[in-house]
Amino acid sequence: MPNVTYISHTGETTTIDVPVGTTVMENAIKNGIDGIVAECGGAMMCATCHVYVDPAFLDRLDPIGDEQEEMLGATAAERKSNSRLSCQIHMKPQLAGLIVRMPERQT
Amino acid sequence: MTPGIVIVGGGQAGLEAAAALRTLGYDGPVTLICEEAHAPYQRPPLSKDFLMGKQEADSVFLRALAYYEKHRIDLVLGDRATEINRGARLVHLAGGGTVAYEQLILAVGARNRALPVSGAEHALYLRSLDEAVTLRQRLAEARHGVVVIGGGFIGLEVAAAARGAGKAVTVIEAAPRLMARAVSPVLSDFFLDVHRGQGADVLLNTAVVEVRPDCVTLTGGWRINADLVVVGIGVVPNIELARDAGLEVSDGVTVDEFLRTSDPDIFAIGDCAHHPRARLESVQNAVDQAKCVARAIMGNPAPYRDVPWFWTDQYEIRFQMVGLAAGYDQSVLRGSIEDRKFSVFYFKQRRLLAVDSVNRFGDHIAARKILAAGTALTPEQAGDETADLKRLITLNQS
Numbered sequence: 001m002p003n004v005t006y007i008s009h010t011g012e013t014t015t016i017d018v019p020v021g022t023t024v025m026e027n028a029i030k031n032g033i034d035g036i037v038a039e040c041g042g043a044m045m046c047a048t049c050h051v052y053v054d055p056a057f058l059d060r061l062d063p064i065g066d067e068q069e070e071m072l073g074a075t076a077a078e079r080k081s082n083s084r085l086s087c088q089i090h091m092k093p094q095l096a097g098l099i100v101r102m103p104e105r106q107t
Numbered sequence: 108m109t110p111g112i113v114i115v116g117g118g119q120a121g122l123e124a125a126a127a128l129r130t131l132g133y134d135g136p137v138t139l140i141c142e143e144a145h146a147p148y149q150r151p152p153l154s155k156d157f158l159m160g161k162q163e164a165d166s167v168f169l170r171a172l173a174y175y176e177k178h179r180i181d182l183v184l185g186d187r188a189t190e191i192n193r194g195a196r197l198v199h200l201a202g203g204g205t206v207a208y209e210q211l212i213l214a215v216g217a218r219n220r221a222l223p224v225s226g227a228e229h230a231l232y233l234r235s236l237d238e239a240v241t242l243r244q245r246l247a248e249a250r251h252g253v254v255v256i257g258g259g260f261i262g263l264e265v266a267a268a269a270r271g272a273g274k275a276v277t278v279i280e281a282a283p284r285l286m287a288r289a290v291s292p293v294l295s296d297f298f299l300d301v302h303r304g305q306g307a308d309v310l311l312n313t314a315v316v317e318v319r320p321d322c323v324t325l326t327g328g329w330r331i332n333a334d335l336v337v338v339g340i341g342v343v344p345n346i347e348l349a350r351d352a353g354l355e356v357s358d359g360v361t362v363d364e365f366l367r368t369s370d371p372d373i374f375a376i377g378d379c380a381h382h383p384r385a386r387l388e389s390v391q392n393a394v395d396q397a398k399c400v401a402r403a404i405m406g407n408p409a410p411y412r413d414v415p416w417f418w419t420d421q422y423e424i425r426f427q428m429v430g431l432a433a434g435y436d437q438s439v440l441r442g443s444i445e446d447r448k449f450s451v452f453y454f455k456q457r458r459l460l461a462v463d464s465v466n467r468f469g470d471h472i473a474a475r476k477i478l479a480a481g482t483a484l485t486p487e488q489a490g491d492e493t494a495d496l497k498r499l500i501t502l503n504q505s
Contacts, residue, residue, distance in 0.1 A: 026166050029169070030165070030166065031171060032170070032171040034177075039123075039394050040151070040418075041149035041151055041167070041169075041390075042152075043151060043152075043418065045418050046390075046394075066469075067468045070469045070471075070472045071472065073472055074472050074475065107398070
C-alpha cells in the first residue's frame, strides 16, 4: 500500500499507509495527525486542509481545477506554488511516497 | 481535581470549542459530554456523499479517538446532561455522575422538528449518524417511490440522493416556494427547475395530513404511494437544559455578543445559541463561535462578528451562500442562470448584505472577503462581469 509522509511546521514527521482512492486529508484526520484541520470535512469550503506538496511530486498531482484555485485564495497561511487542499489529493500509485508539509496555521 | 471547562454537546461546535481551548493553550481539564455513543462527527456528508454511498461512516468523524487522548480532552460518550446546578457549578449526568465546572459551554444543538400528523412514526428523519445509516439502507430498499416532506436544504439533498439512486421522488413543501426560510425567490425558482428537470415531482403550497406505511395523504384527500417517507421540516433548538437552570431562552439559548448566557460562567454556541444578530444552523457558525468562546475563556474576548457562510450540494449544483440577505431592497445578477453559473448580490441602501452563488466559487470567495473587510462594492460593479471582484479587494487593501 502506498504511504504518505506528513511533516509538521516544527519538523515532526509521520509516515502512514494511505489506501488508493482516499484523500491525504482524511487519512491525516483518521490517524490523529495534527496540522490538517478540515473544518468542512472535505467539501472544499474552508481551506483548512492546506498543505505544501513536496516539489518532487507536483507534476504527478491532478490539475488544480478552477474551484480549488479559488479556495486556495482563502488559506490562512501563505499560498505558494506548491499549495494544495489535501482533501482534493486522492492517493494513486504514482503518488506513493508523497511528502506534504503542513503550514503553521490553518485558521 | 480542580474543575475546568465542561462542554455539553458532542456536535461540531462542542468539539471545535475543546480543540480551540487546547490550541490557545488552556491547560486545565476539558470535558466533552456527548449524548450519542459516537465521537463528534460531521453532519454535511450525512445528506450527501454518505447517503449516496460514496463515503463510509468511518470517515465522518471530526477527530480520531487518539486525538482526545493526546490533547487531554475527557470524552464522555453516550451520556447526557440532565441538569445544571448553577449555584454549585455542577452538571448532572443521566448516567448518575456529576461534573464540576469552572466555566460551562452549552453546545447542545437542535433536534428534528416532529411532523405533527397521524402516522408520522412511519417516517424517517435525518440529523444524526444513526438516522443516516438507517436512511441509507431504506433508500437502497425503496421500490415504490420516496416522498420527502419539506423542501428545505435537508429535504432537497435527500431528494437529489434518491433521484441519483433512480427512485421516484415527490417533494412536498407547504410554503409557496423551496428553501423559503433561507433563500430568495430567484434561487427558489432555480432549484424548482433543477429538481423537476431531474424528474422529481415537486408540490408547493401542499401539506401532508397523514402518513401510512405505504402512502401519504395530502389535504384534499390525494394520496401518493411511497414505501419511504422522509421528513425534513427543520429543527428546534434544545433550550430545555438552559431553561430549567433559569437561563434566559428564546428561539435558542440567549447569548450576548461574546456568546455569554445570562450566567457569566455559562456560554452557548452553535445551533442552540441565539446571538443578537441571529441563531444560525451551520458548520461555519459552529466552528467560528467555538473559536470565539475559547478566546473569551482565555481572557481575550472579542465580539462574535464572523461573516456567515453556508453551502448545499444538490445534483451537480454547488450552491454557496455568504452573509445574511434579510431586509435586502435590491438584488443584482452576475453570470447566467441558464448556464447554471451565476451569483445574486443582495444590497440594502446600496450596501452589500449577502451573495448567493451557484457554481461560482470565485464570486463566493471574493464575497467572503468583501463582507469581512467591509470593502465597498456597488450594485453596478456586482452586475458588471468586467469588474474583477478580486482586484477590488486588492485595491481596497493597498
